[in-house]
Structure formats: structure tokens, C-alpha cells
Amino acid sequence: MPSYAQDVPLTIDGVESSLLAETNPLVRAVIMSLFTWRRAEPDDPIEDTKWGWWGDNVSDVENDQIGSRLWLLAREKLAQSTLNRAEQYAREALAHLIDDGVATRVTVAAERIGNDGLGLTVTVYRVDAAATTLRFSNVWSLINNV
Template identity: 40%
Template sequence: MTATDIAIVWDPALTTGDWQLTGDGALLTAAALETAVIVSLFTDARADPGDRLPPGETDRRGWWGNALGDPVGSRLWLLRRSKRLPETLALARDYIREALAWLVEDGLADRVEVATEWRTPTRMGAVITVTQPGGGTAALRAEWAWGGL
């Protein structure tokens, strides 16, 4: 049986996620793994001291709850104004792997594979394949608006 959680419905154009109600007024649910991946990718991780912030940014961001335990989130937000280059896709792939490493560390996955791509001129995306213990796999797609050059 697959564990479920409250679904976060992601809107790539607005780069926001929200809960939704079903027709009978209950909260929409999804596989817990899907919710965990969305939270991991789209919660802003604190920028490392050596990270270059996007133009006009001074806030290194980060979720306040990270001070209480294991960090949650990704540094994808740092790429918001990056140039549309192969290096930007490579950084996105690295940031996604970094954000999802906890799945392997905590034994929820044996392996996480990530492929990044330009979906449209204004959207970057990723296909994330999570190999779970016991051999099952989950393929998840993520995309977000990109305001780069």
C-alpha cells in the first residue's frame, strides 16, 4: 500500500503550490513521495556562503525550520535569472539531487535520477526517477517558471 499525504498542486506559471479540495470538500491527496519531492524542491534552501545571488537579491533565504533539524529545500531559486545555458541545466540537476539526497539517506529510496530540460522559452523542468527499496520506481515531473536571459 502506498502512503498518502495532502497533495500540493503545483502551478509552474505562478511558481506556487497550494492544497485543493475534492468535490466532496475533502483535501485532495497524493502519494506521500510526490508531496515530499515538491516540498523538497520548492522550499527555498539557504544559499551557501559562496553562492552568487540573483541580481537585485540580498536575502540568502532559507526556511526558518531548518534551524531545528535537517535542512529542507533546494537552491533552485538561485537560478531564477540565470542565462539559458547548458550550465544552468546542470546546476538545476545538481540542486535537485542535493535537495532529494535525504530520500536515499533516510532509506526511502535506493537511487534518485534527475534529467533537466528547457520545456519552453520560459519554463525549466525536470524528470525525477526515484527507485524505491524493493525495486519499485516513481517517475515525477516538475517544472517552474524561469525568468532568465
């Protein structure tokens, strides 16, 4: 698993920065939400175990889960349906920001970058601050550990 402060290149409001991952709690929360493996759902197509964070099984809050299911895309081809699922999984992973009152709205856009790249753009609309846009340009390589 990468050390996100160094290994997750991201662009925030047009500025490339990994230092913000160390200093900004919202950026840290988004990175942890997207790139921590959430436990697979019973109907997710996966062999063997359902993986994911073991703590989801013993949470004090019923059905509380941490992370995303982006890791399920690792064996997929990079098609439009994969981009659609990436958006769905990212929105699911970031929904807690709204539930917890941190944001009023979160938008996610997935895009294909070249032949073998997947990018995600996340915009978090805060209650008491300006919107923050985060762009992750190497999601596909993070999912596939390359």
C-alpha cells in the same frame, strides 16, 4: 508560494496528475524538497540575505536542510549551465530520500522546453516498490513566479 497540489502540474509515469500530490507521500516529499527554498550556501552568488527556510538555522540535526536552491536560478539565463545547476540543486534536495532509507537511488534530468521552459524528470528508485518517475514541466515559471 503556490499551492502545490493544484499549481504544480506533473506527470507521473506518463499520467498527468496533481491529485497524487495530495494522496501520495512520496510525491509530496519530492514536491516539498524541490520547491521549498533551501537556505543559500555562503558562497552562493546572491545579494542581500541568504533567504531560505528559517528552520534550517535551528534544526536538531546538524546541517539538516529542507528544500532546494533552485530559486537561485531565477535571475539566470536559460543556458546549459543553468540546466546543469538545476540538476545539481535537485539531486542535492532529494538526497535525503536515500539518507532516510526511502530510496536506493534518485536520478534527475533537466531539459529545456522551448525558448523559456525548464523541465525536471525525477526518478525515485524505492527499496520495496517500483521506481516512480515524476516529470515537472513548468519549473522555470515556478522559480520565476510567472
